[in-house]
Amino acid sequence: MNRTDRDDCQSAPDRSQSDCERSENGSNRHSTDAPEDVASGGGDQPVGGYADAVADPNKFTDEERDPGRSAISGHAANGRVAADGGSSSVSEFQQMADVSMTDAERRRQWLDEKILAPARIVWDDWRARSGVLIVLFYLLMGTVGLMLVTKPSPNQGGYLVGALRTLEYPLGTTASGVSLLSQTVYATPSMLTMIASGAVFTVCLGTFFGTVAGYKGGTIDSVLMVVTDIMMTIPGLPLTIVLASALEIKGSPVVIGVLITINAWAGLARAIRSQVLTLRDAEYVEASRIMGMSTPTIISGDIIPNLMPYITMNFVQQARAVIFGSVGLYFLGVLPYNSVNWGVMMNAAVNRAGATSSPAAFHWLLVPMLTIIALALGLTLLAQGADRIFNPRVRARHAETVVDDEDGGTGGSGSNPTAPSPVTADDDEGGGI
Amino acid sequence: MSHVLKRLAQSVLTVYVVISASFGLIRLLPGGPLAYLRSQAIQQGGSDLSMSEINARIAAQTNIAVNEPLYVQYYDYMVAMLQGDFGQSTRYGEPVMQIIGSAIPWTVFLTATALFLAFTVGVSLGAFMAYREGSNFDLASTGVGLVLNSTPGYVVALLFISYLGYRMEVFPTGGRYASELTVGFNGPFLLSVLYHGALPITSMALVGFGGWALSMRGNSIRVLGEDYLRVARLRGLSTRRIAMRYVARNAILPMYTGLMIAIGTVFGGAVIIENIFAYPGVGFYLIQGINARDYPLMMGGFIIITIAMVIGITIADLTYGILDPRAKGGSSRESY
Numbered sequence: 001m002n003r004t005d006r007d008d009c010q011s012a013p014d015r016s017q018s019d020c021e022r023s024e025n026g027s028n029r030h031s032t033d034a035p036e037d038v039a040s041g042g043g044d045q046p047v048g049g050y051a052d053a054v055a056d057p058n059k060f061t062d063e064e065r066d067p068g069r070s071a072i073s074g075h076a077a078n079g080r081v082a083a084d085g086g087s088s089s090v091s092e093f094q095q096m097a098d099v100s101m102t103d104a105e106r107r108r109q110w111l112d113e114k115i116l117a118p119a120r121i122v123w124d125d126w127r128a129r130s131g132v133l134i135v136l137f138y139l140l141m142g143t144v145g146l147m148l149v150t151k152p153s154p155n156q157g158g159y160l161v162g163a164l165r166t167l168e169y170p171l172g173t174t175a176s177g178v179s180l181l182s183q184t185v186y187a188t189p190s191m192l193t194m195i196a197s198g199a200v201f202t203v204c205l206g207t208f209f210g211t212v213a214g215y216k217g218g219t220i221d222s223v224l225m226v227v228t229d230i231m232m233t234i235p236g237l238p239l240t241i242v243l244a245s246a247l248e249i250k251g252s253p254v255v256i257g258v259l260i261t262i263n264a265w266a267g268l269a270r271a272i273r274s275q276v277l278t279l280r281d282a283e284y285v286e287a288s289r290i291m292g293m294s295t296p297t298i299i300s301g302d303i304i305p306n307l308m309p310y311i312t313m314n315f316v317q318q319a320r321a322v323i324f325g326s327v328g329l330y331f332l333g334v335l336p337y338n339s340v341n342w343g344v345m346m347n348a349a350v351n352r353a354g355a356t357s358s359p360a361a362f363h364w365l366l367v368p369m370l371t372i373i374a375l376a377l378g379l380t381l382l383a384q385g386a387d388r389i390f391n392p393r394v395r396a397r398h399a400e401t402v403v404d405d406e407d408g409g410t411g412g413s414g415s416n417p418t419a420p421s422p423v424t425a426d427d428d429e430g431g432g433i
Numbered sequence: 434m435s436h437v438l439k440r441l442a443q444s445v446l447t448v449y450v451v452i453s454a455s456f457g458l459i460r461l462l463p464g465g466p467l468a469y470l471r472s473q474a475i476q477q478g479g480s481d482l483s484m485s486e487i488n489a490r491i492a493a494q495t496n497i498a499v500n501e502p503l504y505v506q507y508y509d510y511m512v513a514m515l516q517g518d519f520g521q522s523t524r525y526g527e528p529v530m531q532i533i534g535s536a537i538p539w540t541v542f543l544t545a546t547a548l549f550l551a552f553t554v555g556v557s558l559g560a561f562m563a564y565r566e567g568s569n570f571d572l573a574s575t576g577v578g579l580v581l582n583s584t585p586g587y588v589v590a591l592l593f594i595s596y597l598g599y600r601m602e603v604f605p606t607g608g609r610y611a612s613e614l615t616v617g618f619n620g621p622f623l624l625s626v627l628y629h630g631a632l633p634i635t636s637m638a639l640v641g642f643g644g645w646a647l648s649m650r651g652n653s654i655r656v657l658g659e660d661y662l663r664v665a666r667l668r669g670l671s672t673r674r675i676a677m678r679y680v681a682r683n684a685i686l687p688m689y690t691g692l693m694i695a696i697g698t699v700f701g702g703a704v705i706i707e708n709i710f711a712y713p714g715v716g717f718y719l720i721q722g723i724n725a726r727d728y729p730l731m732m733g734g735f736i737i738i739t740i741a742m743v744i745g746i747t748i749a750d751l752t753y754g755i756l757d758p759r760a761k762g763g764s765s766r767e768s769y
Contacts, residue, residue: 235739241704350591
């Protein structure tokens with residue numbers, strides 16, 4: 001991951017040049033009078049996984065200025081202490097970080113590390129990029145779109161005008177003369193709310209159960225996993241149908257979103273649990289445990305940050321599942337609704353105009369279907385791109401290359417990080433689900 | 434052995450929990466199913482029905498005798514359910530077990546075939562893509578896989594039924610088999626079953642295999658880079674053995690949990706697909722029950738679908754031990 005960090009400084013063309021210069025200057029200013037400034041890296045233990053990326057940009061710039069010094073990185077820490085020990089009389093544990101940053105610098109660095117760097121990574125992958133663009137389009141459609149398109153109402157235009165026939169109703173009209181474009185656009189906000197609520201619900205519950213079960217182990221794990229397995233075994237959509245009919249719920253999109261994913265969290269909890277099992281015995285987690293930190297602190301501070309990419313990816317996949325499920329059930333007409341949405345449009349097309357058998361009404365069915373597919377495709381691409389970037393399983397294949405690269409880079413060898421080796425390039429294709 | 438027993442016990446527990454939950458849903462919700470059934474009985478019977486007659490009627494429909502104490506109601510309900518008595522459908526006037534029991538083989542036929550097709554085709558295609566990584570074939574298949582993976586099964590089903598069913602009239606648009614044929618193991622009947630099942634199965638399998646292919650591809654690529662594969666090649670093992678025993682086996686393992694979740698997805702999806710093709714499976718009756726507010730039929734359908742799924746997942750879980758011997762010993766970890 002250090003690779004990407006250096007990408008920021010050396011390769012990213014548009015903005016990082018100035019940023020890097022700034023941080024270089026910053027490090028100069030603070031470090032000129034500090035002979036053991038190298039040690040500042042020692043306090044900065046890697047939090048594992050991608051958190052390495054948090055590596056201080058100062059390190060590289062210092063390295064490059066002073067190539068004689070030994071490398072500073074997570075793994076090289078031991079070697080460094082040995083090499084440095086002679087010149088410094090203070091023990092490693094007593095040293096304070098001597099690089100002090102102003103609040104503004106801190107904020108800038110935070111912004112760069114947490115927001116800009118991931119954004120740049122996403123933007124580099126064509127899949128993630130098209131995914132982001134598609135999802136952004138739908139977000140705009142649900143907000144700005146409402147102001148641009150007239151509200152759907154009966155007798156807006158002729159009955160069952162085909163798609164792409166008139167400029168006024170580009171997507172055609174329904175059997176009662178409602179513009180399909182208006183309907184599609186005005187259905188977006190409630191659909192997006194539903195999708196978001198369902199995905200948030202699943203991810204929160206799944207993460208909670210998965211991390212607690214995986215981390216605690218023992219009886220708690222067994223009990224939680226039995227609950228999870230039971231939930232996982234109940235078929236989701238039929239359960240939603242039965243609940244919706246028995247509970248007599250109202251058509252609020254938030255409630256429907258939660259209802260659609262009522263037991264989807266179980267699968268996620270299982271997957272997250274198996275990820276946590278690999279983390280629970282990591283050194284830094286063990287250290288926190290020995291220091292007597294409480295379980296909630298360890299889970300939220302040490303475990304969950306490492307799972308964030310995985311959780312993000314699942315959020316996107318859940319969003320897609322909510323679309324599929326909700327539209328399907330609205331199409332069957334078994335869910336209550338407050339306003340027209342894409343599934344209700346499909347239902348009306350089939351039941352009121354016989355869109356499956358009559359070509360005249362087919363566009364009525366086709367428009368919402370394409371709307372769903374496009375949004376789902378955007379979300380799939382987003383998840384795929386994120387998976388390729390974050391998935392340690394895909395990365396693991398080239399673990400050697402990554403390590404070499406890292407060592408070479410931090411050692412100030414000046415290897416060109418912008419041109420990945422051919423082996424790494426293969427990674428671009430490796431996107432599992 | 435204890436692993437198997439534990440797994441079976443858990444399956445039984447799941448079924449028990451679901452049936453109990455169905456009791457809770459019917460009995461405990463205020464203004465819920467029971468109140469509806471009562472008002473329906475009063476409407477149909479007129480004013481000359483006494484309270485006890487109405488209660489007897491509800492008891493026949495739902496196995497819940499309203500005038501008994503709650504725990505007796507629960508006990509009677511569970512006993513009746515375990516004996517396969519799911520009550521009486523208000524819409525069809527037949528025992529629910531009879532309706533659902535005749536429908537469940539058809540749903541299992543659809544879902545199992547679709548899942549099997551999607552999985553085998555997807556896995557073979559994914560492995561092939563991994564071996565040809567970076568080629569045009571790989572790129573094209575990835576694209577197709579992505580699009581299919583983003584398409585819900587019912588969209589494909591709707592396209593199929595309107596083009597192949599109604600416009601070109603090459604496939605039937607409803608039913609399980611041609612009604613004039615005699616049911617049994619004869620050629621024309623089996624052919625007709627396949628003919629009627631073709632579109633539902635294809636629309637479920639088509640949207641499934643893209644996802645399998647993509648994850649198989651990713652897993653195979655990862656396995657192809659492992660050290661033990663290099664060792665296997667150095668040992669001079671045959672390509673076939675390497676491909677089957679080393680690559681395929683290790684690449685499929687992580688997908689097994691996905692397969693279990695997919696069983697649920699396919700069963701859920703079948704509810705929508707069966708309604709599109711008017712295919713009288715469990716999902717079809719489930720929706721019929723919902724639309725007619727036929728609670729016994731609805732609950733019976735739901736419970737039967739769940740039981741079918743529990744069986745499917747249990748089988749998948751138990752066979753996992755054959756694929757991955759490590760899974761057999763349930764290791765217990767230190768508790769923090």
